[in-house]
Amino acid sequence: MLRLPRPRLHLLARLVAAVSMPIAGCSSEPDAAAPAVADADVTGELPCEVATVLASRCGSCHGAKPAFGAPMSLVTLADLHRPAVTAPGRRVRELLVERIASDARPMPPPPNARLTDDERRVLTDWATRGAASGASCAATAQTTDPAAKPLSCAVDLRIRPKARAVIPSDKADQYVCYGFERKVDKKRHVIGLAPHVDNLAHVHHLLLFQTPEAMPGEPFPCSVSASPAWKLVAGWAPGVGALELPPAAGFPEEGTTHWAMQVHYNNAVGAAGQSDESGFDLCTTDQLRRYDADMLATGGLEFAIPPRARHELSCQYAWGAGPSGSHTDGHPDIRIFSVFPHMHKLGRHMSVEKLTPGNNKPLPIMAPQPFDFESQYNRPADTLVERGDVIRTRCTWENTSDQRVIMGEGTADEMCFAFLMYYPRVESRDWSWSTPSGSLGTVCEEYAPR
Ligand code: HEC
Structure with a gap:
């Protein structure tokens, strides 16, 4: 184990410049060894058993x-x-077998539950034995938004672009951003956030940020470097519901808030003439709740992932118990109610835990789970962190390249952040939301995972 505890104050500035979304591609690599497929029997019906699984688990x-x-x-x-x-020379049914078995890029994608063993067997047995026709049944698929859990509060703020975004037909993946300004005369609390997905065919995911400065309201192609210092507030991928704050807390809105949306479009089929105005619906209220909620980022900034290796970073931040006289003095006990893990494309696994002095069994804040860049969203949480507790964030990467990879904002760089929503908000001049991932008081170690 390589132990690397060192002060990282100078890195704070980098963190602020670094929280961003890389440009992703969704294409699968063609497999040169794929057998040639004879496709005589494509006129019959899907066997009922197969159609039922496809309709219920894939049809949305x-x-x-x-x-x-x-x-x-x-x-x-x-x-x-x-x-x-997306994979020349291969058949859909071959990719299906791979993707329902894949832990790295499973279908259906998280947060939708994996197929049961029975469901997987039905599809795999049938597809690998030639995928022949059979007796059909009446199962039908419906395209509905699987995120459909509605907000229980009244929506009064709709974050939308000033003009519809044009989805290019010649790009499989496109990231588009826009800003949205909101000015309030009197403090309000945001108490609920839900995705508004306009173009159901091509929106792949949505991220909502707060930014230090105003951004153009018309959608523009954006990448990584276009988004420095953005605070990730909420995310949506198909299957994720609305986010409602706990009854004791609200995100404060005071004066002007600069919101920013990032929308990822997927148009692998090259559909022409597509446009979109996706955004977020918010409930806000002047009936202020007891506490202000806020976001903080844990994780680490300094790491080097060797070429062709699995690599893990484990970072600890002691809540309210830093070196005496430090900025963590006077922190309140906090309740964490949502976790948003963020890495780039080499990210494979992440966990966030609480360690309590005198108790050597870590308590999960977010259960250890596979990380999938294509599916980023908020996980509900409910953990009290008291002064003296340690928040431990662990990221595992699989470096498939021949290059050493370090922290950075480029697509080829990596990150390790958990965005934690919590209340009551820490009010301290020397402390910012990004402090727990990069300050004196954050202790990290790197190693090859067992
Ligand atoms: C919540 C939406 C959703 C559900 C449910 C879902 N998929 Fe997908 N699927 C996608 C998206 C988005 C892509 C394209 C991005 C990717 O490849 O990850 C995709 C891609 C695929 C691909 C790769 C196609 C290619 O050409 O690369 C296969 C195969 C697939 N899905 C099979 C399935 C099967 C089988 C199920 C059900 C067991 C399923 N999917 C359920 C959204 C979904």
Whole structure:
């Protein structure tokens, strides 16, 4: 184990410049060894058993009209025998077998539950034995927003672009950003946030940030470097519901708030003439709740992932118990109610835990779980962190490249952040939301995981 505890005050500035979303691609690599497929029997019906699993577990995205960036339908027998849109030389049914078994890029994507063993067996047995036609049944798929859990509060703020974003037909992946200004005369609390997905066919995910400065309200193509110092507030990927704050807390809105949206479009099928005005719906109130909520980022800034290796970073931040006289003195006990893990494309696994002095069993704040760059969203949490407790954030990467990879804002760089929503908000001049990931008091170690 390589132990690297050192002060990182100078890195704070880098953190602020670094929280951003890289440009992603969703294409699968063609497998040169794929067998040639004979496709005689594509006129019959899907066997009922198979159609039932596809309709209930895949149909919300891969319906007759594909939705949320899914590149194809999985409804008819012919759909399954078609060449894959993103993998030349391969059939949809071959990719299906891979993706339902994949832990790194599973279908359905998280947070949707994985297939049960039975469901997986039905699809795999049938697809690997030639995917023949069979006796059909009446199962039908519906394209609905799986995020459909509505807000229980009244929406009074709709974050939308000033003009519709044009979704290019010649790019499989496109990131678009826009700003949204909101000025209030009197303090208000944001108590609920829900995604508004306009173009069901091509929106792949949404991220909502607060930014230090105003951004243009018209959508513009953006990447990584366009988003320095952005505080991640909420995210949506298909299957994620609305976020409601606990009854004791609200995100304060005072004076002018600069919101920013980042929308990821997926248009692998090259559909022309598509546009979108996705955003977020917020409930805000002047009936202030007892506490202000806020966001803080844990994780670490300094690491080097060796080429062709699995690598882990483990960082600890002692809550309210730093060196005496330090900025963590006077921190209140806090309750964490949401966790948003963020790494880049080499990220494979992440956990956030609480360590309590005298108790050597860590308590999960966010259970250890696979990380998938394509599916980033808030996980509900409910953990009290008291003075003296330690928050430990662990990130595992798999470096498939020949380069050493370090922290940075580029697509080829990496990150390790957990955005934790909590209350009551820390009020301290020397402390900012990014402090726990990069300050004196954050102790990190790096190692090759067992
Ligand atoms: C919540 C929406 C959603 C659900 C549910 C879902 N998918 Fe997908 N699927 C996607 C998206 C988005 C993509 C494109 C991005 C990617 O490849 O990860 C995709 C891609 C795929 C691909 C790769 C296609 C290619 O050409 O690369 C396969 C195969 C697939 N899905 C199969 C399934 C199966 C089988 C199920 C059900 C067991 C399922 N999916 C459920 C959204 C979904």
